[in-house]
Every structure is written in structure tokens, then in C-alpha cells.
Amino acid sequence: xxxxxxxxxxxxxxxxxxxxxxxxxxxxxxxxxxxxxxxxxxxxxxxxxxxxxxxxxxxxxxxxxxxxxxxxxxxxxxxxxxxxxxxxxxxxxxxxxxxxxxxxxxxxxxxxxxxxxxxxxxxxxxxxxxxxxxxxxxxxxxxxxxxxxxxxxxxxxxxxxxxxxxxxxxxxxxxxxxxxxxxxxxxxxxxxxxxxxxxxxxxxxxxxxxxxxxxxxxxxxxxxxxxxxxxxxxxxxxxxxxxxxxxxxxxxxxxxxxxxx
Amino acid sequence: xxxxxxxxxxxxxxxxxxxxxxxxxxxxxxxxxxxxxxxxxxxxxxxxxxxxxxxxxxxxxxxxxxxxxxxxxxxxxxxxxxxxxxxxxxxxxxxxxxxxxxxxxxxxxxxxxxxxxxxxxxxxxxxxxxxxxxxxxxxxxxxxxxxxxxxxxxxxxxxxxxxxxxxxxxxxxxxxxxxxxxxxxxxxxxxxxxxxxxxxxxxxxxxxxxxxxxxxxxxxxxxxxxxxxxxxxxxxxxxxxxxxxxxxxxxxxxxxxxxxxxxxxxxxxxxx
Numbered sequence: 001x002x003x004x005x006x007x008x009x010x011x012x013x014x015x016x017x018x019x020x021x022x023x024x025x026x027x028x029x030x031x032x033x034x035x036x037x038x039x040x041x042x043x044x045x046x047x048x049x050x051x052x053x054x055x056x057x058x059x060x061x062x063x064x065x066x067x068x069x070x071x072x073x074x075x076x077x078x079x080x081x082x083x084x085x086x087x088x089x090x091x092x093x094x095x096x097x098x099x100x101x102x103x104x105x106x107x108x109x110x111x112x113x114x115x116x117x118x119x120x121x122x123x124x125x126x127x128x129x130x131x132x133x134x135x136x137x138x139x140x141x142x143x144x145x146x147x148x149x150x151x152x153x154x155x156x157x158x159x160x161x162x163x164x165x166x167x168x169x170x171x172x173x174x175x176x177x178x179x180x181x182x183x184x185x186x187x188x189x190x191x192x193x194x195x196x197x198x199x200x201x202x203x204x205x206x207x208x209x210x211x212x213x214x215x216x217x218x219x220x221x222x223x224x225x226x227x228x229x230x231x232x233x234x235x236x237x238x239x240x241x242x243x244x245x246x247x248x249x250x251x252x253x254x255x256x257x258x259x260x261x
Numbered sequence: 262x263x264x265x266x267x268x269x270x271x272x273x274x275x276x277x278x279x280x281x282x283x284x285x286x287x288x289x290x291x292x293x294x295x296x297x298x299x300x301x302x303x304x305x306x307x308x309x310x311x312x313x314x315x316x317x318x319x320x321x322x323x324x325x326x327x328x329x330x331x332x333x334x335x336x337x338x339x340x341x342x343x344x345x346x347x348x349x350x351x352x353x354x355x356x357x358x359x360x361x362x363x364x365x366x367x368x369x370x371x372x373x374x375x376x377x378x379x380x381x382x383x384x385x386x387x388x389x390x391x392x393x394x395x396x397x398x399x400x401x402x403x404x405x406x407x408x409x410x411x412x413x414x415x416x417x418x419x420x421x422x423x424x425x426x427x428x429x430x431x432x433x434x435x436x437x438x439x440x441x442x443x444x445x446x447x448x449x450x451x452x453x454x455x456x457x458x459x460x461x462x463x464x465x466x467x468x469x470x471x472x473x474x475x476x477x478x479x480x481x482x483x484x485x486x487x488x489x490x491x492x493x494x495x496x497x498x499x500x501x502x503x504x505x506x507x508x509x510x511x512x513x514x515x516x517x518x519x520x521x522x523x524x525x526x527x528x529x530x531x532x533x
Contacts, residue, residue, distance in 0.1 A: 051486040052509030055462035088460035
């Protein structure tokens with residue numbers, strides 16, 4: 001595994017993520033509000049929940065998981081080792097809570113059902129969230145969405161702007177996750193699994209055909225897309241597959257890795 | 262220290278009911294609205310309708326299809342001095358849950374995942390604690406609560422919110438009583454804690470944790486949660502404790518640990 005010493009999120013961030021963030025920062029009040037919330041440690045809500053309701057795992061409990069998280073931190077050049085928790089959940093993604101002491105929470109479903117390479121992809125995604133400060137920003141966004149959604153007019157304008165950034169930031173996180181596992185097949189396997197494909201049907205040979213079919217027929221565009229995605233904070237799962245596939249197929253990913261070799 | 266033998270234990274669960282649960286439960290039972298609701302349910306045969314609903318929707322445990330579970334229920338009824346029939350149903354569900362409801366004919370609905378992942382000792386503890394709950398009148402409260410939820414969308418918040426708080430308050434403390442009944446039934450603190458935390462961490466980790474050790478990792482996590490000096494965290498924790506019906510695992514663990522170190526052995530001595 002190539003250690004990406006000196007890696008910056010800007011080295012691999014998705015252009016749509018950057019463009020969307022620029023729109024967010026164009027509303028100075030919104031940016032100010034988010035900055036203020038982050039100083040107020042708005043993250044505490046979920047941390048309280050994890051500490052009271054999840055199970056903190058120690059190195060002695062799960063040495064393999066600790067080694068994996070440490071290794072991902074090393075590869076992505078992220079300095080702080082998070083506290084690790086597990087909890088009962090059928091979610092297929094690890095949760096992350098930022099602040100001074102970051103926390104990763106692993107649903108038992110992924111601990112029991114994911115292969116090591118898929119787990120590494122998931123860990124890579126959460127460490128990218130921490131490295132990019134997305135975890136902290138997103139928690140603030142969640143709070144803001146809760147509040148401004150209740151203000152007629154303001155919510156209608158601001159929510160789509162924030163929701164768009166949340167969706168696009170996923171593309172960057174997926175790229176970071178691929179850099180963490182450095183295995184395109186594992187990354188695609190994790191994303192296909194996330195999209196719902198059962199493990200036994202996941203086959204790297206079908207990726208290009210599936211993606212091309214989706215791009216031609218499945219993608220929602222135009223007015224329908226605007227209406228259906230405006231208030232949605234979760235990126236379309238198939239879009240994530242396509243965006244990551246495009247990144248490594250274009251050679252950009254391999255060029256980046258080469259720069260660190 | 263008395264020797265544990267579950268066959269010899271006969272105890273009324275109200276004896277070890279968590280005091281705040283007893284107070285909250287008594288307050289609900291004594292309220293006029295609650296009594297009116299019970300009368301309405303009885304007169305309109307609402308319970309009969311619900312039983313029919315469960316019977317049509319879920320698989321019922323019988324002495325034929327699950328003799329072991331059936332026998333455990335009978336044994337728990339004997340332990341906690343219960344004499345009315347209890348119907349147990351299995352619901353297909355990933356989340357682990359056990360739902361208790363009913364007045365004359367209590368019903369217990371267990372999620373299928375419980376049966377898949379649970380050990381025999383843990384299942385015994387779960388069933389026995391639910392039987393203790395029925396004996397303490399929890400089925401009635403749960404039944405009326407579930408019916409009152411239909412009114413939440415129809416009545417103004419000024420009426421429904423205090424009602425929710427009343428039930429939430431009881432729910433929380435009732436969990437402590439369930440945990441105590443579970444411990445008395447299993448006679449093993451670690452088994453009870455493994456059931457409480459089942460699924461939250463991989464089973465192997467739960468099994469290798471000694472929850473009776475005041476220095477175990479989950480105790481330090483729970484203490485950090487309960488004794489935090491961080492004001493923001495305290496406020497969130499306390500507000501959520503009032504508004505939520507569930508309890509934090511950390512507080513359940515600490516309360517049960519206190520019981521285990523104090524009253525538990527005295528009770529065991531008196532009842533065996």
C-alpha cells in the first residue's frame with residue numbers, strides 16, 4: 001500500500017464538490033452560521049448518543065480493525081486516531097462524528113458481512129470525511145437544515161444549496177476511500193453492495209456494461225432531477241458508482257498514486 | 262453468598278421493581294384517564310381485536326412448534342407467580358426487540374433476530390423479564406399507550422405532549438425493572454449484560470468482557486457518559502433522557518451494577 005504522505009483533499013476533490021461548495025460560500029450568512037456552529041461544538045449531540053448507546057471497542061477486542069484504521073490513517077496522512085465504537089444497525093456505511101476527538105461507529109452489519117477490502121473502503125471514506133472536515137461541516141448542515149426548513153421562503157432557497165453540497169461531497173469521499181484501499185475492484189464492490197446488489201452477483205467484468213447502460217438510460221436529468229434531488233442529502237447510489245468509475249478509468253487516480261510513489 | 266438455583270426461586274417482581282418505575286406505574290394506574298381507557302378497551306372488545314391481528318400477522322409459539330420456549334415461559338410464570346395465559350409471537354425483523362402488550366391476555370412479540378443470535382440462557386432471561394413485566398402490570402400500560410398514539414395526530418400538542426412525557430417517563434424506569442428481573446432469572450450478571458448489549462458489539466467481544474469488573478472498558482465508557490463535566494453534553498443527555506422513551510445503555514449498566522452489588526444477593530437469600 002502506497003503511503004500518500006502530504007496528501008491534501010484538494011489533490012483529489014471532485015470538481016462538482018468544489019463547485020457546490022463555492023455556491024455555499026457565496027451566501028456569507030450561511031457560511032458564518034456554519035462557522036459559528038462549529039465553534040459551539042454542535043457535534044455533541046451524536047457523540048452523546050454514541051457514548052451512551054454504542055459499545056466502545058478497544059485494541060484488545062478487535063486488533064484487526066484497529067490495525068486497519070491506523071493503516072488507513074497512515075495511507076491518507078491523517079494524524080488523529082479516532083475512537084472506535086460498534087452498534088446494532090443494518091446500515092452499510094460507518095458513521096463518523098468529528099470535533100476534537102473524532103469517533104467512528106461501525107454498524108454490526110458491516111463488521112459481520114463486509115470483506116476486509118470493503119471494510120477498508122468504508123474506513124477510507126470516513127477518514128476522508130475527517131480529513132476534509134466534512135464530518136464537522138455536515139453535522140452543522142444537518143442542524144441548519146432542521147432549523148431553516150421551518151422558516152418559509154428561507155428554507156426553500158437554502159436547503160437545496162446545502163443538500164447539493166452534501167450530495168457532491170460524497171464523490172470526493174469515495175475518491176478518498178479508493179485512495180485508502182488502492183483497489184478499484186474493492187471500491188466498486190463496496191459501492192455496488194451499498195446500492196443493493198447481493199454479494200454473489202458482484203463481478204468486476206460487468207461494471208463497464210452496467211455503468212454505460214445507466215449513463216444512457218437510467219440517469220435522471222433536467223427538471224425532474226432538480227425537483228427530485230433538491231431536498232435530498234444522499235447522493236444517488238448509481239451516480240457514485242459512475243463518478244468513481246470515471247475517475248479511475250480516466251487515469252487521474254493512477255496519476256495521483258504515481259505522484260506519491 | 263447464596264447459591265443460585267433458578268428452580269428454587271419464587272418471588273413477586275414488585276419486590277424488586279425499580280422505585281421510580283413503581284411510582285410512575287402507580288401514577289398511571291391511578292389516573293382517571295387510564296381507568297377510563299381500560300373500561301373502553303374492555304367494553305369495546307379492543308383487546309380481542311388486537312389478539313386477532315397478532316394471530317393473523319405473526320407466527321405463534323406453541324408447545325408443539327417450540328416446546329423449549331413454551332416451557333421457559335411456563336417456568337418463568339411459576340418463578341414470578343403469574344397465572345394468566347401469555348401468547349408469544351415471532352415477528353420478522355432485523356432490529357432486536359421484544360414488545361409486551363395486553364390486559365387480560367398479554368402478548369409478547371419477539372423479533373426473529375433475537376432467536377437467531379441469542380443463547381439459551383439469554384432467551385430465558387429475556388422471557389422471564391417480560392413475564393415479570395406482565396406481572397407488574399406493564400402490559401396494560403403498553404396497551405393503553407399504543408392506543409393513545411392514535412390520538413396524537415388528532416388532539417392538540419398541549420394534550421398529547423404531556424401524555425407522551427408521562428409514558429416516556431414510565432418507559433425509562435420500567436427498563437431498570439426489566440433488567441433486574443432478567444438478572445434474577447439468569448443469576449449471571451454477564452449473561453444479562455450480554456443480552457442488553459446484544460448486537461451492539463460483536464458477540465465474541467461481549468462474551469470476553471467481564472461486566473462485573475468495575476474497571477472493564479464498558480464501565481469506563483459508561484462513567485464517562487454519566488459523569489461528564491462537559492455542560493453541553495450533560496444538557497443534551499438530560500434533555501434526551503426526559504424526551505426519549507428509551508434509556509441509554511450506559512445508565513442501564515450503571516443502575517444494574519448498583520443493584521447487583523447491593524440488593525440482589527439479599528433478595529436471592531430471602532427467596533431461595
